[in-house]
Every structure is written in C-alpha cells, then in structure tokens.
Amino acid sequence: MKQVLWFRRDLRITDSAILQYVKDEVLPIFIFDKNILNLLSKDDKRVTFIYKSVLNLKKQLKEIGLDLAIFYSTPKEVFSKLKNEGFENILCSIDFDDYAKKRDDEISKIIPMQTFTDSFITHPNDCLKADGTPYKVFTPYYKNLSFIWDSYRLEEFKANENLKLISFDYKFIPALEEMNFTAQKLPDFLEKSADELLKEFEQKIENYKVDRDFFDKNATSNLAVHLRFGLISPRQVFNKIKGLKARNENKEFFIRELFWREFYNYILFHFPRSEFENLNGIDVNWNEDEEVFQKWCEGKTGVPIIDAAMQYFNQTGTMHNRLRMIVSSYLTKNLLVDWKKGERYFASKLLDYEASSNIGSWQWAASTGADSVPYFRIFNPYLQSAKFDKEAIFIKSVLKELKDVPLKQIHSENGVQSNIFLDYPAQIVSIEFSRKRAILEFKRANNEKN
Ligand SMILES: Cc1cc2nc3c(=O)[nH]c(=O)nc-3n(C[C@H](O)[C@H](O)[C@H](O)COP(=O)(O)OP(=O)(O)OC[C@H]3O[C@@H](n4cnc5c(N)ncnc54)[C@H](O)[C@@H]3O)c2cc1C
Structure with a gap:
C-alpha cells in the first residue's frame, strides 16, 4: 500500500505515532501551505523557525533511510495529484482548530486519512465526567487523569524500521524568498534544540515554582515553541521531567502547567465555538475605541x-x-x-x-x-x-x-x-x-x- 506521511506540527522522528503505525511504501511530506502563508507578513519569525525545522526534519529522516518531499502549494492541490499517482492513505497527527478541521475534512474526501493524538498527551474524549459531559474546571479534570499520578513513564512511539521509501522528487526545496518571506533573526533560545533546552531546564527546575513569575529571570523551560511545532512531544517532556531528581513539588508544578496546554486543547475540542465567542455566554459591552x-x-x-x-x-x-x-x-x-x-x-x-x-x-x-x-x-x-x-x-x-x-x-x-x-x-x-x-x-x- 502506498501511504503518505503528512508532517504538520509534529516535526520530529522520535516518539512519532505516524512513523510507528505506517507500513510498507511511504512518502513523507511537508506542505508550505499557501492558505496559511498568504495571510502572514513577510517578516513573520515563525516561518523562519518552521523553515529551519523542516530542513532539519528532512536531514533526520534521511538518517533513518527515508526523506521528505517538500511542497509549496495548498493541501488540496497536493493531495489531488497524489491521488492520481495511486496513494491510498494519509497518516498525520490530529489538530482541532477551525482551519485544521476544515482542511482535514476536505482532504479526507480526496484520500482517506488516519489521525493520531500526537501533539498532545491525551485525546479530549479520554477524560469526561461520570455523566459523559466534559469538565469546564481545570482541577477536577486534572485529578481525573490518574495516569499522571501513577506513571513515571509514558510509552513512547518507535519508528517502524521496515519501511520502503517511495521514489519521488525529493530535491525541491523552495527558498524562503520564493515564498515571499525574508529570513528573520530569532531569539537565542530558538537556536537551541529541545534537548538542549531541557538540559538547561534541569538546572532551573528546583526553583521553578517560585522563580517562574519573575520576568527578568530566565526560570522557565522555553519549550513552548518546540512543543507547538512538535520538535519534541509533550510525552517526551513529561517523561524527562518525571525522571529528574528534583523535588516533587517543582516537578508536579511543571507538569501541571504542561496539562494546562492539554486542558485548553480539550476545551477547544469540546467547545469549538469558543474560538469565536465567550464560552460562558455572557454579553459584555466592550469598548470599541x-x-x-x-x-x-x-x-x-x-x-x-x-x-x-x-x-x-x-x-x-x-x-x-x-x-x-x-x-x-x-x-x-x-x-x-x-x-x-x-x-x-x-x-x-x-x-x-x-x-x-x-x-x-x-x-x-x-x-x-x-x-x-x-x-x-x-x-x-x-x-x-x-x-x-x-x-x-x-x-x-x-x-x-x-x-x-x-x-x-x-x-x-x-x-x-x-x-x-x-x-x-x-x-x-x-x-x-x-x-x-x-x-x-x-x-x-x-x-x-x-
Ligand atoms: C494571554 C495568554 C496567551 C497565551 N498564549 C499562548 C499560546 O498561544 N501558546 C502557548 O503555548 N502558551 C500560551 N500561553 C501560556 C504561557 O504563557 C506559555 O505557554 C509560556 O509562557 C511558555 O513559556 P515556557 O515554555 O517557558 O513555559 P513553562 O513555564 O516552561 O511551561 C512549560 C510548558 O507548559 C505549557 N504551559 C505553561 N503555562 C501554560 C498556560 N498558562 N497555558 C497553556 N499552556 C501552558 C506550555 O506548553 C509550556 O511550554 C498564554 C498565556 C496567556 C496568559
């Protein structure tokens, strides 16, 4: 079976569900999506970061005998072509924001899609109240996730080693300028890998709970951007922190923060209208000035x-x-x-x-x-x-x-x-x-x- 591995916000090869579950002949791809890029300004720093991360992913995939085909197009155009070339299945990680849901609905009508919970630790349907409705308050939601308390290590995914790379044009790499962007200077911490940031954080975690609020202290992990684009998975962060020798109080506090990220993803999944309106339904007379x-x-x-x-x-x-x-x-x-x-x-x-x-x-x-x-x-x-x-x-x-x-x-x-x-x-x-x-x-x- 010819399968597409569609990397989107999971730009890594470790702990990757799609690399574990894919079989046989594969085409790993990344799309510089014109629908998204056309809305951004020329000097958007995130594009520089993603660009570097995609090239790095390509390098890492090559090291395990694969490669990455890169497109500068729209997902619809890419998958319409791939369908004509006999691709039967797409594997990718799931995303719940409004654009992502509409895009995935459209694409799955072209080629069937298999999605995995890989950008978050939990799937929002895995944690409901006894009556089957979602939590709206963080603490009971968090307490209900008993695996956080019971486990020291979450199972990570391992790449299938028996894959056959489909022959394809892997040479195309659009320059940033061709996509109408200019390379931007990034903050120093973004020049570091997720592993380097985690290593630095090991030295800071003992004071995390107290120091994290002082903004002239560099006391937090700085991992949010790497998590956003999946250069590291939240499971990997969880495992690493649980395994540290630091006092439990600081570790638990950090993990609680990591689960605010899960909670907000959970809320958006269960209450998608909250992207556009007040979740509690109140009608505030805002200042329009x-x-x-x-x-x-x-x-x-x-x-x-x-x-x-x-x-x-x-x-x-x-x-x-x-x-x-x-x-x-x-x-x-x-x-x-x-x-x-x-x-x-x-x-x-x-x-x-x-x-x-x-x-x-x-x-x-x-x-x-x-x-x-x-x-x-x-x-x-x-x-x-x-x-x-x-x-x-x-x-x-x-x-x-x-x-x-x-x-x-x-x-x-x-x-x-x-x-x-x-x-x-x-x-x-x-x-x-x-x-x-x-x-x-x-x-x-x-x-x-x-
Ligand atoms: C108005 C507002 C908007 C925000 N917008 C975003 C956003 O778009 N993206 C984003 O990742 N975070 C957002 N946050 C949460 C938080 O500010 C950042 O996650 C944090 O500053 C990132 O720095 P860090 O990685 O060093 O965090 P650390 O303190 O090291 O925390 C570790 C990780 O836990 C998660 N986390 C920590 N605090 C929160 C929180 N309050 N809510 C959700 N996740 C959290 C992040 O993934 C973070 O990387 C927002 C907070 C506020 C008040």
Whole structure:
C-alpha cells in the first residue's frame, strides 16, 4: 500500500505515532501551505523557525533511510495529484482548530486519512465526567487523569524500521524568498534544540515554582515553541521531567502547567465555538475605541509595565507568561476591549502561538472562559511590576528612556508622567476608575445585582 506521511506540527522522528503505525511504501511530506502563508507578513519569525525545522526534519529522516518531499502549494492541490499517482492513505497527527478541521475534512474526501493524538498527551474524549459531559474546571479534570499520578513513564512511539521509501522528487526545496518571506533573526533560545533546552531546564527546575513569575529571570523551560511545532512531544517532556531528581513539588508544578496546554486543547475540542465567542455566554459591552486598542498594541498606554511588555513582544515575538497575564488583564478589564482583538494580535506575532492555549488563556484573562479568573480580581499593573520586576530590570531594558528614572516613579501610577525630564505618554484611563468600570460592566453582563 502506498501511504503518505503528512508532517504538520509534529516535526520530529522520535516518539512519532505516524512513523510507528505506517507500513510498507511511504512518502513523507511537508506542505508550505499557501492558505496559511498568504495571510502572514513577510517578516513573520515563525516561518523562519518552521523553515529551519523542516530542513532539519528532512536531514533526520534521511538518517533513518527515508526523506521528505517538500511542497509549496495548498493541501488540496497536493493531495489531488497524489491521488492520481495511486496513494491510498494519509497518516498525520490530529489538530482541532477551525482551519485544521476544515482542511482535514476536505482532504479526507480526496484520500482517506488516519489521525493520531500526537501533539498532545491525551485525546479530549479520554477524560469526561461520570455523566459523559466534559469538565469546564481545570482541577477536577486534572485529578481525573490518574495516569499522571501513577506513571513515571509514558510509552513512547518507535519508528517502524521496515519501511520502503517511495521514489519521488525529493530535491525541491523552495527558498524562503520564493515564498515571499525574508529570513528573520530569532531569539537565542530558538537556536537551541529541545534537548538542549531541557538540559538547561534541569538546572532551573528546583526553583521553578517560585522563580517562574519573575520576568527578568530566565526560570522557565522555553519549550513552548518546540512543543507547538512538535520538535519534541509533550510525552517526551513529561517523561524527562518525571525522571529528574528534583523535588516533587517543582516537578508536579511543571507538569501541571504542561496539562494546562492539554486542558485548553480539550476545551477547544469540546467547545469549538469558543474560538469565536465567550464560552460562558455572557454579553459584555466592550469598548470599541480603535485608538485605545492601537495604543495597547504599540505599547503606548502610559503604564510602563504594559508598554515594556508590548514593545518587547513587537520586537521579539515572545512574552513571559506573567506579562501575558498582566497585559491581557489590562486590555480586557482596564481598557474593556474585547479579548478577541488581543487574541488576534497575539496570534499575528507570538512565536509559540497555539490556537487552543491562546484562546483559552485570553478567555481566562477576560473572565469569559472555562475556569477563568473571577471578574472582580483585576491585576493592578503597578503592583505587579513592583512585585515581579522590583528593580525594573526588564522595564528599563526595553524602555531605554526610563533608564535613569527612580523605581518609585516607575512602579506608581502617573509616576513617570510626573517626571519633568520625560515626555512619557499620558495614561489612557486611571487604574481605580477603570477597575470599578469593569466590575460594574461584568456584574451587569453576569446578571448580578449590585
Ligand atoms: C494571554 C495568554 C496567551 C497565551 N498564549 C499562548 C499560546 O498561544 N501558546 C502557548 O503555548 N502558551 C500560551 N500561553 C501560556 C504561557 O504563557 C506559555 O505557554 C509560556 O509562557 C511558555 O513559556 P515556557 O515554555 O517557558 O513555559 P513553562 O513555564 O516552561 O511551561 C512549560 C510548558 O507548559 C505549557 N504551559 C505553561 N503555562 C501554560 C498556560 N498558562 N497555558 C497553556 N499552556 C501552558 C506550555 O506548553 C509550556 O511550554 C498564554 C498565556 C496567556 C496568559
């Protein structure tokens, strides 16, 4: 049987379900999908990362006697041709976001498709409440996954060694420029392999639980981008962390974070409309002022921690988790702007952008999703910066104009504006006024009496 191995967001040869289950004659492929690429800007950093990763995958496949045919086309065109060439079956890992589902529906009508849960540890149907409905709260969902507690090692997939590579044109490798992209400088950690990052994380895990919130400390694993594109599987990360000698408390805490990724994938699978609407169904009167949203995007809100986070994000495509929590709370609560706008803005640039985690986290911040932050618990950005960037190391590294400004001014409302040597933008709204405004609006949207 002639089978296609379609690599998409699983760009690895270890722990690969498709490489274990494929039989006989195979054609491994990767498609630079015009439907996706045409929507991205020329300087999208993710394309540079994927490009390098695809070439690396090709090299690794060659080392085990296979190869990778690369296409620059649409999946529909590729598979229509492959059908005419007698291919009977496609193996690939499953994906649940809206575009992926529509694409896979279309392709499976051309050539039958076999999908595997390979980008996540669990399939969303594997963990339901006793009444057969999905969980909406993280802790009971997590507690129900008993294998996390019982096992020290999850079974990993092994590549079938008896495969025959189909002869095909394996030479074609489109240049980035041919696809209308320019090579981008990536953050240093993305020049490292997933194994190197894991090795570095071994030295940091003992302090993970405490240090992970401080954004000038490089205390987290930095694995999200590698997980997103499947350069390492979440099973491999789980096994590696479980096997470390670190204190259980830190290991469990990290694994819990890894399962937030699973949880958001689970939520998107069971509640696909949450990609487009408030999961809890509330109807918020969002602030439609486009200028306010633009100021947030550009990092010109007049609040140093928000401005530093957003400007850093615009330059690098990365943002620390705590900063994501602060800027998303500020946008959806203080500025009362619809989370969908923030979600789309993150999606346009975030190197580790993953639809389910991004949508779930934005709905969490906006108090409209599953297991969200209660609407009345609104971060004060000044208290957050005083706590997690006490010496303003991060803020000053981005906002160079604040380099000589006293910490007290940076961490207090209108502090930088009071500095006569600076011309810093005025705040869009006062923190107390906007906090009260958000609470009143969310009370109304939740039909709660005053
Ligand atoms: C508004 C907002 C948007 C976000 N968008 C994304 C996104 O598009 N893609 C993404 O991978 N993460 C997203 N996150 C979650 C989190 O910020 C990143 O996973 C984390 O910063 C990645 O850094 P790390 O790999 O060093 O994390 P570590 O702390 O080392 O965590 C290990 C892994 O666990 C997973 N993880 C950790 N925290 C979370 C979380 N809160 N939700 C889901 N998974 C988590 C990630 O896969 C991460 O790589 C978002 C968070 C917020 C608040």
